[in-house]
Amino acid sequence: MSAPRTRFAPSPTGFLHIGGARTALYNWAFARHHGGRFVLRIEDTDRERSTLESEQAVLDGLEWLGIEWDEGPVRQSERMDRYREVVEELLRKDRAYRCVCTREELEERKQATIAAGRKWTYDGRCRDLALGPGCGPHTVRLRLPAEGRLAWDDLVFGPSGQDAREIGDMIVRRSDGAPLYHLAVVVDDVEMRISHVIRGADHHSNTPFQLALYAALDRTPPLFAHVPLIVGRDGKKLSKRRDPVSVQQFREEGYLPEAMRNWLARIGWSHGDQELFSKAEIAELFELANVHRASAQADPAKLLWLNQHYLKTLDRTLLLDRLLPFLERVSGRRVQPTPELARLVELLRERSRTLQEMAELARFLVVEEVAYDAKAAAKHLRREIVPALADLHARLAALEDFAEGPIEAAFQEVRARHGDLPMGKLAQPVRVALTGGEVSPPIFETLAVLGQHRALARIAEALHYLRHERD
RNA sequence: GCUCCCAUCGUCUAGUGGCCUAGGACGUGGCCCUCUCAAGGCCAAAACACGGGUUCGACUCCCGUUGGGAGCACCA
Numbered sequence: 001m002s003a004p005r006t007r008f009a010p011s012p013t014g015f016l017h018i019g020g021a022r023t024a025l026y027n028w029a030f031a032r033h034h035g036g037r038f039v040l041r042i043e044d045t046d047r048e049r050s051t052l053e054s055e056q057a058v059l060d061g062l063e064w065l066g067i068e069w070d071e072g073p074v075r076q077s078e079r080m081d082r083y084r085e086v087v088e089e090l091l092r093k094d095r096a097y098r099c100v101c102t103r104e105e106l107e108e109r110k111q112a113t114i115a116a117g118r119k120w121t122y123d124g125r126c127r128d129l130a131l132g133p134g135c136g137p138h139t140v141r142l143r144l145p146a147e148g149r150l151a152w153d154d155l156v157f158g159p160s161g162q163d164a165r166e167i168g169d170m171i172v173r174r175s176d177g178a179p180l181y182h183l184a185v186v187v188d189d190v191e192m193r194i195s196h197v198i199r200g201a202d203h204h205s206n207t208p209f210q211l212a213l214y215a216a217l218d219r220t221p222p223l224f225a226h227v228p229l230i231v232g233r234d235g236k237k238l239s240k241r242r243d244p245v246s247v248q249q250f251r252e253e254g255y256l257p258e259a260m261r262n263w264l265a266r267i268g269w270s271h272g273d274q275e276l277f278s279k280a281e282i283a284e285l286f287e288l289a290n291v292h293r294a295s296a297q298a299d300p301a302k303l304l305w306l307n308q309h310y311l312k313t314l315d316r317t318l319l320l321d322r323l324l325p326f327l328e329r330v331s332g333r334r335v336q337p338t339p340e341l342a343r344l345v346e347l348l349r350e351r352s353r354t355l356q357e358m359a360e361l362a363r364f365l366v367v368e369e370v371a372y373d374a375k376a377a378a379k380h381l382r383r384e385i386v387p388a389l390a391d392l393h394a395r396l397a398a399l400e401d402f403a404e405g406p407i408e409a410a411f412q413e414v415r416a417r418h419g420d421l422p423m424g425k426l427a428q429p430v431r432v433a434l435t436g437g438e439v440s441p442p443i444f445e446t447l448a449v450l451g452q453h454r455a456l457a458r459i460a461e462a463l464h465y466l467r468h469e470r471d
Numbered sequence: 472g473c474u475c476c477c478a479u480c481g482u483c484u485a486g487u488g489g490c491c492u493a494g495g496a497c498g499u500g501g502c503c504c505u506c507u508c509a510a511g512g513c514c515a516a517a518a519c520a521c522g523g524g525u526u527c528g529a530c531u532c533c534c535g536u537u538g539g540g541a542g543c544a545c546c547a
Contacts, residue, residue: 011547046547103545119473120543139545157476166474167543174545181547205475205542228477228540235539263483266496270484273495292477292484295540299482302497312510350510361508380507411506427506439508 004036004195008062008069009185012042013049015246016061018298019200019230019238022264026227027198028067029265029286039192040072045184047077061247065257065264066279074192076184083179086187086217087140087172095216096172098131098138121168140173142216150208155196155225155288162208170209182206186213194222198288201226201295225288228268229295244300254326254354256314259307268296276309308353320345326359331366341365344449347441361439365450370436370458372465380428380438386466388418389429393459402452404444411444433462 008024010016031038040062044050059073090096099122106122113120122141131138144164151161172183179187189197204226214221232243244250250260262277269292271277271285311319320337323345327335335341344365345358352358364370372381395410396402415421427443434455440446447455 009547013547043547049547099545106545114472117472160475162474171545176545178545180545185547200541201476202541208475226476231540233482237540266483268483273485275483275496294477296484297482299497302483305497308510348509351508353509423506425506431507437507441508443506 002195004031004034005039005193006031006036006196006198007039007041007189007192007194008067009041009043009188009199010058011046011049012044012051012055012058013046014054014057015248016058017238017245018247018250018264019245020058021061021065021067021247021260022230022267023198023200023227024062024067025065025261025264025282026269026286026288026291028069029282030196030198030225030288031070032283033286036195037070038068039074039194040069041188041192042073042075042077043181043184044075044077045080045179045181050077057248061251064251065247065261067261071192074188076188079184079188080179082191083184083187084173084177086183087179090142090172090216091140093216094143096140096142097127097129097169098133098135099126099141099169099171100131100135100138101125119166121166122170124169127169137175139171139175141169142172142212144169144209144212145215150211152207152211152221152224154204154207155198155223156228156291157201157204157226157293160204160207162205164208164212167209167212170212172213182210182213186210186217189222190214190217190219196223196225198225198227201228225291228292230267230298231295233297235295235297238298243298250303254356254358255303255307256310256322256355258310258314259303262306262310263298263303266302267298268292268294276306304353308350311352311355311358312349316342316346319349323355323358323362326355327362327366330356330359330363333366335366340449340451344441347445347449351439351441364435364440369461370434372432373437376432376436376438377465380432381462381466382429383466385425385429386463388414388421388426389433389459389463389466391417392426392430393456393463396447396452396459397456399452402448402455404448407444407447429462430459433458 006027008027010020028038042055044055062069087096091098109123110120126141127143144167146165148164149161150164150167151159154160170182172180174180207224211221230238232238238245247260261279261282265277265282266275269286269290271290277285320342324335324337341362344362348358348361352361392410392414395414396407399406399410411426415423415426428438430443431438431440431446434440434446434450450458
């Protein structure tokens with residue numbers, strides 16, 4: 001195939017939705033795979049609902065996911081004159097006609113038809129009236145063929161189509177002069193020379209009408225590929241209320257773009273048994289032929305697993321960089337990358353599923369003092385540990401090289417001196433003293449990362465708490 | 472209601488008439504490892520929606536049923 005041109009055409013009426021993000025990803029991947037170009041178009045003809053903020057949110061989301069576009073963004077709102085021209089041209093060529101039926105009249109006739117048990121499409125009342133521009137408030141309707149089939153070979157769904165007579169003459173220009181969505185889309189896809197329209201399956205049944213528009217415009221339609229919808233947990237349509245749907249939201253919860261991209265790619269598309277795909281692999285391996293036809297549920301558990309995988313394997317500098325904002329948020333302070341923090345992050349990689357979790361586990365390193373988790377303190381900070389803990393404090397204070405090995409030796413000595421104290425009995429209280437909670441990397445490493453001075457201060461603080469504050 | 476579409480473990484999927492005692496991954500359960508939490512290793516449970524055909528042979532092809540989805544606007 002000659003270099004294809006694909007496009008992603010979101011309407012900026014909210015944030016970037018995971019369904020939209022996946023559609024964008026597929027368009028991007030298809031273009032990259034075939035050495036084509038990927039164009040971004042903003043469908044903001046609905047002035048009421050479109051905002052600049054949400055346009056920016058969509059752009060940010062795409063950038064974050066690493067889905068870069070080659071052209072655009074082109075805004076439909078800036079092309080209104082062109083759509084008007086096209087409608088005039090359609091009128092001139094008698095491919096369309098003016099219609100003065102009001103909404104009320106239409107509704108009335110529609111109800112009557114349905115009551116009579118027949119199917120409603122526009123009844124063509126104004127079709128042969130040859131109404132001129134002076135006919136008063138009117139819409140413009142496309143003249144649809146009375147017979148024949150509007151068919152295409154969908155790249156995902158295969159042979160598709162609908163009889164023209166079942167569609168009826170659809171409106172292409174509203175009575176206020178604004179073009180309808182389908183007209184704008186077709187005009188843009190023609191003029192942007194889009195070769196492959198890859199979009200959500202919710203547009204599958206809109207396609208016949210758009211085909212009629214291409215015919216009226218005397219243009220060859222592009223190839224269509226409809227990708228299955230992502231549905232919610234119960235198999236129903238995604239609901240903003242029930243399901244997490246915003247890319248931005250996942251981002252704020254600490255998911256990595258690498259994981260999101262991989263997750264999105266694998267919903268409704270597969271390449272054999274492969275689960276892990278880098279950005280380059282998605283571009284290299286993506287084929288429309290391997291896109292499923294059935295709608296799919298997005299599984300948050302799988303995303304969590306993917307996220308942990310990328311957390312484990314991401315470049316260390318990059319990871320630290322991504323973590324900082326989260327760490328600043330959970331600690332409430334400015335955080336500089338330090339060698340200690342970098343070391344801790346290495347230990348936290350396989351213990352965190354999100355950047356948020358990682359930040360919470362790293363918090364103890366960047367704050368001045370930790371607050372004891374009530375449950376952890378109740379369980380591990382008990383009076384009977386005081387002698388051993390005090391002994392450990394003394395031994396650790398005496399260390400010249402505050403590294404893992406010597407620290408471990410200190411622990412062994414203390415345990416032996418206190419009736420062969422089980423490791424857990426000593427490690428857990430120390431862990432609570434150091435971090436405030438009962439979860440952290442291995443205790444020797446945790447101590448080493450925190451440093452002798454701060455570690456001793458926290459153990460001393462715990463001893464003070466045990467002697468004076470605890471009942 | 473009408474039109475169109477879809478249907479393999481809980482979820483994402485492999486499978487294109489015999490390689491299937493239906494494979495993988497996530498999740499779930501168990502065991503091992505273990506100073507906590509993880510990670511890791513091993514094991515397990517878990518699916519071809521149903522009914523008819525076609526065929527020597529159907530998860531794979533055809534028809535129907537059931538279930539699910541999308542579209543049916545002077546929204547996008």
